[in-house]
Amino acid sequence: MQLFKIISLAVITFLSVSFYAHALNDNFQEKRSTHFIIYYKAGVEGDFIDDIIKTAEGYYDEIANNLGYHRYNFWLWDERANIYIFPDRTSYQKETGQPDWSGGCASYRDKKIWTYPHAAGFFDSILPHELGHIIFREFVGFENSNIPLWFEEGIASYQERSKRYASTSMVKEFLSKNKLLSIDELSKVKSPQDIVNNEDAEVFYAEAVSIIYFLINNFDKYRFALLCKSLKENNSLDQALNKTYFDLRDSRELYRQWLNHLNT
Numbered sequence: 592m593q594l595f596k597i598i599s600l601a602v603i604t605f606l607s608v609s610f611y612a613h614a615l616n617d618n619f620q621e622k623r624s625t626h627f628i629i630y631y632k633a634g635v636e637g638d639f640i641d642d643i644i645k646t647a648e649g650y651y652d653e654i655a656n657n658l659g660y661h662r663y664n665f666w667l668w669d670e671r672a673n674i675y676i677f678p679d680r681t682s683y684q685k686e687t688g689q690p691d692w693s694g695g696c697a698s699y700r701d702k703k704i705w706t707y708p709h710a711a712g713f714f715d716s717i718l719p720h721e722l723g724h725i726i727f728r729e730f731v732g733f734e735n736s737n738i739p740l741w742f743e744e745g746i747a748s749y750q751e752r753s754k755r756y757a758s759t760s761m762v763k764e765f766l767s768k769n770k771l772l773s774i775d776e777l778s779k780v781k782s783p784q785d786i787v788n789n790e791d792a793e794v795f796y797a798e799a800v801s802i803i804y805f806l807i808n809n810f811d812k813y814r815f816a817l818l819c820k821s822l823k824e825n826n827s828l829d830q831a832l833n834k835t836y837f838d839l840r841d842s843r844e845l846y847r848q849w850l851n852h853l854n855t
């Protein structure tokens with residue numbers, strides 16, 4: 592079940608761009624908060640909207656804080672993100688064209704998320720994961736093509752507390768079975784469709800989260816935001832690491848130190 596969710600999250604992120612214009616035109620009411628506009632249809636309870644606003648604003652602060660963005664005056668949140676709430680699963684699926692298992696989808700380039708009340712995993716997984724993508728991309732640039740997929744998915748999945756805290760034991764288990772992907776194998780993955788079997792997908796996401804966890808928590812915390820700033824300036828991940836983490840020359844060195852850390 593967990594694996595299914597991991598893969599489905601990755602897929603919804605990439606499937607979602609084409610329908611938003613259609614969904615926009617369709618009689619939504621709106622409610623605004625500091626960083627979000629919630630669009631919802633008749634039939635959605637008001638306290639559900641209040642709950643979404645409270646949770647999304649909480650995640651906004653937590654994610655910006657996790658990534659160290661709040662501490663820097665170069666952090667800029669340009670426009671509110673939009674969350675669209677359909678009254679039920681049937682109307683959500685009908686209007687977004689998403690498959691039966693999808694509890695929500697997002698276009699982080701457009702800072703838009705679509706869902707419906709009671710979607711499984713929405714508050715704990717989908718919302719923090721997709722906001723992780725949106726907040727990271729707002730920071731480094733939506734057009735930036737220098738970011739390895741494992742790095743961005745690691746950042747998004749790190750925002751899901753359950754994935755973050757499970758990642759260490761998962762990668763230790765994969766390590767003991769000699770199943771970890773090398774840094775070259777991780778970096779070769781350009782889209783989730785490149786991952787051909789379920790076990791590799793599970794390994795890919797667990798490693799990505801664990802490496803990000805290591806990078807954020809085992810060095811001076813302000814460096815991670817500086818690393819992202821360097822990525823924003825169009826440096827490759829290797830160049831950005833070299834400029835901002837004095838003892839990490841490149842992603843291979845990061846991987847080597849992460850592996851050593853796992854073994855201690």
Ligand SMILES: [Zn+2]
Nearest residue numbers: 601604744747
């Ligand atoms: Zn993702």
